Amino acid sequence: MNINLTVKKGESFRAFYLFFIVHTIQIGAGLMGVPRVIFAEAGSDAWVSILLGGLYLHFIAWIMLLILREYENADILGIQMDLFGRFMGYVLGTVFLIYVFLILLTVIRNYIEVVQVFIFPEVPVWLMALCLLFLMVYCLLGGLRVVVGASFIFFLLTIWLSLTIYKPFTYMDMGHFLPIMEASPMEILNGARVMSYSVLGMEVLLFIYPYIDNKKNAALPVHLGLGLTTFLILLVTVVSIGYFSPYQLRETVWATLSLFKIISFSMIERFDFIAVALWMMVIIPNIVLFGWMLVHGMNRLYNAKFKPTLYGIAGAVFIAAVLIEYRMNINVLTDITSKVGFYLVFVYPLIVYIALMVRKLWRKGRSA
Amino acid sequence: MDTKVPLSKDTYIEELKKKFNQSPDLICKEIQLKQQTLVIHFVNYQVKKDLVERDLLHPLTGARRSWSVEDLKNKIPLASSESVQSLEDITNKLIHGSVSVYIEGVPDVVLFALPNLEQRALNRAETESLVFGPQISFTESLVTNLNVIRWRLDTDDLVMEKIIIGERIPSEARLIYLKSLANDENVNTMRQRLRDLVVDQVEDTSVLSQFIEDSSSTVFPQLITTELPDRFCLSLTKGRVGVVLDKSPTVLVGPMSLFDFFESTEDLYMRWNMGTFIRMLRFFAMILSIMLTPMYVAALTYHYEIIPASLLISLGQSRATVPFPPVIEALLLEMLIEFLREAGARLPTKVGQTMGIVGGIVLGQAAVKAGFTSNILIIVIALSALASFTAPSYLMGSAIRVIRFPMILLAGAWGLIGIMFALSFLVIHLLKQESLGRPYLAPIYPLDLKDFNDFLYRTTFQRNSRRPDFLMPKDKERFNDQKANQKNDVRET
Numbered sequence: 001m002n003i004n005l006t007v008k009k010g011e012s013f014r015a016f017y018l019f020f021i022v023h024t025i026q027i028g029a030g031l032m033g034v035p036r037v038i039f040a041e042a043g044s045d046a047w048v049s050i051l052l053g054g055l056y057l058h059f060i061a062w063i064m065l066l067i068l069r070e071y072e073n074a075d076i077l078g079i080q081m082d083l084f085g086r087f088m089g090y091v092l093g094t095v096f097l098i099y100v101f102l103i104l105l106t107v108i109r110n111y112i113e114v115v116q117v118f119i120f121p122e123v124p125v126w127l128m129a130l131c132l133l134f135l136m137v138y139c140l141l142g143g144l145r146v147v148v149g150a151s152f153i154f155f156l157l158t159i160w161l162s163l164t165i166y167k168p169f170t171y172m173d174m175g176h177f178l179p180i181m182e183a184s185p186m187e188i189l190n191g192a193r194v195m196s197y198s199v200l201g202m203e204v205l206l207f208i209y210p211y212i213d214n215k216k217n218a219a220l221p222v223h224l225g226l227g228l229t230t231f232l233i234l235l236v237t238v239v240s241i242g243y244f245s246p247y248q249l250r251e252t253v254w255a256t257l258s259l260f261k262i263i264s265f266s267m268i269e270r271f272d273f274i275a276v277a278l279w280m281m282v283i284i285p286n287i288v289l290f291g292w293m294l295v296h297g298m299n300r301l302y303n304a305k306f307k308p309t310l311y312g313i314a315g316a317v318f319i320a321a322v323l324i325e326y327r328m329n330i331n332v333l334t335d336i337t338s339k340v341g342f343y344l345v346f347v348y349p350l351i352v353y354i355a356l357m358v359r360k361l362w363r364k365g366r367s368a
Numbered sequence: 369m370d371t372k373v374p375l376s377k378d379t380y381i382e383e384l385k386k387k388f389n390q391s392p393d394l395i396c397k398e399i400q401l402k403q404q405t406l407v408i409h410f411v412n413y414q415v416k417k418d419l420v421e422r423d424l425l426h427p428l429t430g431a432r433r434s435w436s437v438e439d440l441k442n443k444i445p446l447a448s449s450e451s452v453q454s455l456e457d458i459t460n461k462l463i464h465g466s467v468s469v470y471i472e473g474v475p476d477v478v479l480f481a482l483p484n485l486e487q488r489a490l491n492r493a494e495t496e497s498l499v500f501g502p503q504i505s506f507t508e509s510l511v512t513n514l515n516v517i518r519w520r521l522d523t524d525d526l527v528m529e530k531i532i533i534g535e536r537i538p539s540e541a542r543l544i545y546l547k548s549l550a551n552d553e554n555v556n557t558m559r560q561r562l563r564d565l566v567v568d569q570v571e572d573t574s575v576l577s578q579f580i581e582d583s584s585s586t587v588f589p590q591l592i593t594t595e596l597p598d599r600f601c602l603s604l605t606k607g608r609v610g611v612v613l614d615k616s617p618t619v620l621v622g623p624m625s626l627f628d629f630f631e632s633t634e635d636l637y638m639r640w641n642m643g644t645f646i647r648m649l650r651f652f653a654m655i656l657s658i659m660l661t662p663m664y665v666a667a668l669t670y671h672y673e674i675i676p677a678s679l680l681i682s683l684g685q686s687r688a689t690v691p692f693p694p695v696i697e698a699l700l701l702e703m704l705i706e707f708l709r710e711a712g713a714r715l716p717t718k719v720g721q722t723m724g725i726v727g728g729i730v731l732g733q734a735a736v737k738a739g740f741t742s743n744i745l746i747i748v749i750a751l752s753a754l755a756s757f758t759a760p761s762y763l764m765g766s767a768i769r770v771i772r773f774p775m776i777l778l779a780g781a782w783g784l785i786g787i788m789f790a791l792s793f794l795v796i797h798l799l800k801q802e803s804l805g806r807p808y809l810a811p812i813y814p815l816d817l818k819d820f821n822d823f824l825y826r827t828t829f830q831r832n833s834r835r836p837d838f839l840m841p842k843d844k845e846r847f848n849d850q851k852a853n854q855k856n857d858v859r860e861t
Contacts (some may be wrong), residue, residue, distance in 0.1 A: 016815070115785060119671070123782070131789050135796060142800040149799040149813045156812075157795070270673045277784035284792055 001089075001300060003078035004071060005210040013148050015217040022061075022202055022225035024151040024285035027232060029110035030198030032279070034233055035240035035255040037198075042191030044176055044246070045183040046237050049191025054230030056192065056346065057199060061222050063349050064202075068209045070356055076206035077300045083355050093301045096203075097294060099344050101313070102337040103200060104290040105320050108132050109330045111283045112321070114254060118276040129321040133314045135284055136291045140310055144211060147292045151285040158281045162232060164271065165239055168259045172242030196346060197338035198233055201286065202226065203345045207293045370454035377405055377472040384409060387459045394462070399425075403434040407470040409458075414465040416484045424467060424480060440469055440478040451476040485509060490516070495762055496596050501637040505595040510540055510614035513597075517544065517612070520601045525549075531562045533576065533613070537569040541576070544610040551607060551840040554623055557804045558609045572616040582802045587770050589763040590803040591622040592629065599633045607841030609804075623804035625811070625838055627823040630654070632760035635826055644825040651824075653755035657768050660752045661698050662779035662787050664745060668694040670783035682744070689739035695780025697741050701749040702776065704731060706769070709753075810838040 038046040071079060076096065081089030112128045139150050183191070205222060212218055240255040252258050257279070260272040268274060294313050298304040324330060374380045381396055388394045393413065399406040406428060410420060423446055428435070441449045452458060458468050458477055465483025490512070493505035506513045514528065529543040541562060545555055561580040570576045577591045578584065594600055595618045603621040604610055611620040630650045635643035667675055668687070675683060690697055708727045712720045732750075735741045752772065759765035771794065778786030801808035811819035819836045821827050833849035835841045 014814070119783065119785060123785070128785075131785075135789070135792055138793065139796045139799075142796070145807075146796065146799045149809070150796055152813055152815070153795055153799065153809070154792075264676070266676065267679075268674050269676045270671075273671050273674050273784055277788045280785065280788045281792055284796075 001078065001081060001303075003082045004073045005075065005078070005300075007073065007211055011144055012211050012213045013145070015212050015214045015221055017148050017152055017221075018205070018208075018212065018218055019221035019225040019228075020152045020155045020285075021148060021204060021208065021289065022222050023228050024155050024282075025201035025204050025289045026199050026226075026229045028201070028283055028286035029107045029114075030200070031233065031236065031282075032110070032114060032254045032256050034195065034198040035237040036249055036252055037194050038191045038237055039241060039246075039249050041194050042183045042188050044178070044241055045181060045188055046191055046241060047177075047234060048181070048183075049188050050195060050230065050234045050237055052188065053192035053195040053199070054226070054234070057202065057226045057230060058223055060346055060349055061202060061205065061226055062219075063353050064205050065219055065222065067349060067353050067356060068206065069215075070360075073210045075208075075210055075300070076203070076352075077297060079352065079356075083352065083359065090301065093297065096344065097297045097301070099337070099340050100290050100293050100297065101317070102333070103341060104287060104294065105317055105324070106330070106334045106337050107283060107286050107290070108317065108321055109324055110334065111279065113330055114257065114276060114279070117254070118257065119273060125325055126318070126322050129318050132280075132283070132287055133318055136287045137310060137314050139284075139288045140291055140295060141307075144292065147288050150288050154281045154285050158278060161275060161278065161282075162235070164263050164275075165235060165259065167263045168239050168243045171262070172239060174242065176241050176246065193342065194338075195233065196342040197334060199226075199229055200338065200341040200345055201289070204289055204293060206349075207296060370456050373453055373455060373458070373470070373475050373477055375473050375475065377407060377470075380470055380472075381407060383455055384458070387455060388462075397425075399429055401429075401434065402432075405472045406435065407472070408467060409462060409470070410467040410482075411462055411465070414463065414484055415467055415482045419482050420467055424469075424482075428469070435471060437471070437474060437476045437478055440471075444480070446480045446482070448481040449478055451478045453477070485511070487512060493595055496594060496599070496632075496760065498596075498632070498634050498637075501634055502596070502598040504597060506597060506600075506612075506617050506619060508615055508617050510542070510612060513612050513619065514542065516597045517601065520597055521546070521604065526604075529559065531559070533562065533565060534567060534569040539570055540614045542612045544604065544612060546604055546607070549605070549607040549835070549841045549843055550609055551842065554607075554609050554804055554806070554839065558611065558622060562611065570613065573611065573613045573618045573620045574616075576611065576613055576616075577620050582805065583800075586797065586801060587767040588626070588798070588801060588808070589629065589761065589767065590624060590801065590808065591620050592624050592761060593618040593620055593763070595619075596633065602633060602636070606835050607839040623806040623839065624808075625803065625806075625823060626798060626801075626808050627811075629761040629764035630759060631823075640826045640828050644827075647825055650758050650760070653758040654768055657752045657755035658771055658775065659787075660748050660755075661702065661772060662775040662790070664748050665694045665698050665776055666779040666783040666787055669780060683742070686736075686742035686744055690742055691739070693780070694745075695776060697745055698749070698776050698780075699773075701735070701741055701745055702753075702772065704735075705749055705753045806838065811836070 035046070038049055042049040067076075067079065068074070071082075074082070077089070077093045080092045083089075084092065108129055109125075111132070112123075112125050115128060116123055139146055209215070209218070236256045236259070239259060240249060240252075243259065244252060244255065249255060257272060257276055260275040261270065263271040265271070291310075291313065295306060295309050298309045298313070299306060324333060371383070374383060377398075384396075385394065391411075393411050395410055395412050397408040399408065408425070408428075424444060427444055437451050441451065452461070453475055458479065461479045461481070462468060464481075465485070466479040466481045469478045469480070487509040488507055490504045490507060492503045496505075504516070506516065518526065523546075525546045525548050527543075527545055527547050531541045531543055532538045533541050543555070543559055543562060558580075565576075565579055567579065570579065574593050577589070577593055581590045583590065592599075592603070600610055600619050600621060608621050608623065613620070630647065632646075635647055638646070668683070672680060687694075692700070704727075708724055711727070712724050714720075715723055732746050736743055736746060753769075756765050756768045756772075759768060775787060775790045778790045780786075782789070798809055799813065807814060810816065811823050816837050818834065819838055821832055822836055823838070826832070830849060830852040833846050833852065835844050835846060837844070
């Protein structure tokens with residue numbers, strides 16, 4: 001396997017789109033339930049946790065870019081090979097792919113569950129999974145251009161949803177935030193940690209970086225994208241804490257979606273139905289980008305052919321999504337995924353960076 | 369392969385007759401001069417007979433001399449004359465309206481082109497009619513169309529490349545573009561596709577466009593076929609590449625973005641604010657046309673909660689007697705509208721209008737009275753049908769109408785989830801499309817904010833001084849916008 005990738009002219013895209021890629025892959029299944037999760041850890045000081053977590057996001061993105069810039073045109077799979085050797089490279093790469101597979105699975109399963117709870121209690125899992133995977137396969141067959149385009153267009157088609165939050169915003173009770181800094185520092189840090197499932201996905205940067213046209217301008221869109229993600233999570237959580245009573249919020253699994261319930265227009269009485277259906281468009285960039293990472297990673301690591309891998313992965317996700325119902329709880333799987341993701345995305349890059357620096361110093365020492 | 373012209377007069381006449389399958393329309397006239405015999409051939413209805421008599425037969429018989437090939441070419445007052453040696457060439461030329469003159473004993477036959485082309489006059493545009501602006505439309509004759517294009521774009525910049533399409537029945541096509549504007553890649557792509565096309569015949573440009581389009585499986589047209597010379601020429605001056613085909617009343621232009629199909633040249637002829645308003649109206653109509661009926665079906669089948677209480681009552685009342693589920697009800701009415709449209713298109717104009725009124729009003733009223741459909745659905749369906757007809761491109765309007773049917777079915781099957789699935793599929797589908805290898809969703813994706821002006825809306829002409837980036841023209845500036853904004857007229861004080 002080559003450490004650096006050669007990218008054909010038509011395959012690359014402008015750094016500008018990184019904003020949408022990084023943002024849309026983060027926002028997805030996690031945002032639907034994030035207020036409750038953080039609230040459970042940090043209480044009414046959840047916003048502090050989110051701010052801290054957001055800062056850490058930027059720090060990790062900075063580290064990621066530092067790592068990637070050490071190489072000419074490499075992704076994380078190549079860098080691992082180079083740093084830790086062939087065997088460890090394969091092991092770590094496989095761990096990465098398994099993690100991406102898991103997160104793809106949980107995104108699909110979580111959305112199906114939401115649809116079952118909010119719209120169709122009876123809708124079979126296999127049908128929804130089939131629909132979503134069909135869209136994924138159809139999109140991926142168009143190549144990276146269509147994948148990036150999907151993330152961009154679906155962002156435009158859904159971002160207006162965040163404007164509807166003004167309605168619950170007006171019903172907020174500021175008393176819910178008092179007293180400030182009630183939570184202990186440990187609780188706040190825990191709150192920041194459990195936020196991780198909602199912001200997983202920024203590792204796409206480590207995969208997609210070689211395909212960026214103007215790599216010098218990559219930092220700004222990435223940080224802006226992360227900033228928007230943090231802002232949206234903060235907004236949703238703050239409004240949820242203000243809108244729901246603490247007891248209610250502990251019981252509301254998908255607080256974000258429940259916020260939509262009170263929104264109504266002159267032609268539409270219950271907006272939450274539309275919002276949940278529209279959430280499919282929020283989910284698709286997730287599925288598509290994670291799917292691309294998987295297929296692309298399989299190709300990089302094992303030289304797997306594009307189409308058979310794509311169909312194989314879609315089939316595997318489909319079977320797993322249907323089987324989970326009987327064998328395993330979705331929440332357990334989500335917890336496992338978010339734990340693996342936490343270490344892989346928010347801790348592991350630090351190790352890579354330190355290893356990179358140590359090797360650099362060592363080489364310098366040797367040559368001097 | 370080629371048969372030489374026989375030197376004996378009788379064999380020559382016999383051979384030509386054979387070539388023409390003994391056709392009674394091949395006129396053969398022998399002229400006996402003092403020293404030589406001339407044989408003149410032409411196809412009865414393919415030549416202008418009065419010209420043949422005045423400019424050819426008259427000088428030939430009137431002269432008291434003998435004719436040589438050179439004499440024929442130089443002394444006869446006709447613009448196009450040539451000499452050929454093979455019978456196949458002669459046959460071919462005769463079919464296309466030439467007159468052949470054979471001097472007995474000479475292997476060269478001189479041909480004069482006097483074609484009598486039956487063609488209609490330049491008419492008003494029918495399918496893409498404009499309220500105001502230029503009214504003429506292209507005709508079936510290539511020569512006339514080229515004439516019109518030359519007249520509109522009278523610059524030496526205009527390139528017209530000749531390409532023959534079709535093996536069995538060849539038609540002449542012209543690849544037309546402005547040399548100093550059109551992007552070379554676009555021109556090459558179009559030229560390559562036309563040249564690589566191996567078919568026996570191409571009936572029309574709309575057939576040609578289906579042959580050379582990027583994707584055949586989609587319902588969306590990727591190249592515009594238009595009958596308006598002004599639209600064609602406007603496209604060329606933006607840097608696009610056009611194709612004109614003989615025997616076809618429409619011309620082909622590319623590359624096109626999805627948003628070009630909602631543009632009418634009328635937007636330019638109106639003031640910019642009106643133009644923008646109407647363009648926006650069309651986009652809105654398209655979204656409405658796709659979404660309205662499926663939303664009705666989805667809401668009434670599964671999610672009646674999303675309908676406000678006040679509306680729900682009247683909806684419930686009007687639907688109370690309807691025995692079908694909403695999806696059947698909607699499909700029935702959509703079919704009715706499609707039948708009306710198709711019948712209106714097929715019937716003669718006078719009958720068609722009457723039928724439309726009878727069908728629309730009587731059937732609609734009766735359907736409601738009989739309890740087949742609800743009043744509100746009639747409004748919904750009529751609105752979305754009307755909206756789909758606002759597309760300036762008939763092909764795009766049809767595409768929009770076709771999309772509705774699977775969407776209604778999906779809405780009937782899975783409600784809002786079905787609609788969202790269909791919309792997501794549609795977006796991804798559009799993302800995958802290309803026109804001459806250029807992205808179909810430009811300027812939205814890839815995003816080019818500068819191109820929004822012109823594709824999505826219009827501003828004043830003074831501000832619109834750039835050609836779209838999407839077409840990558842060689843010269844992006846149309847004029848200096850700073851100078852265009854200066855006004856040096858006298859101000860009254």
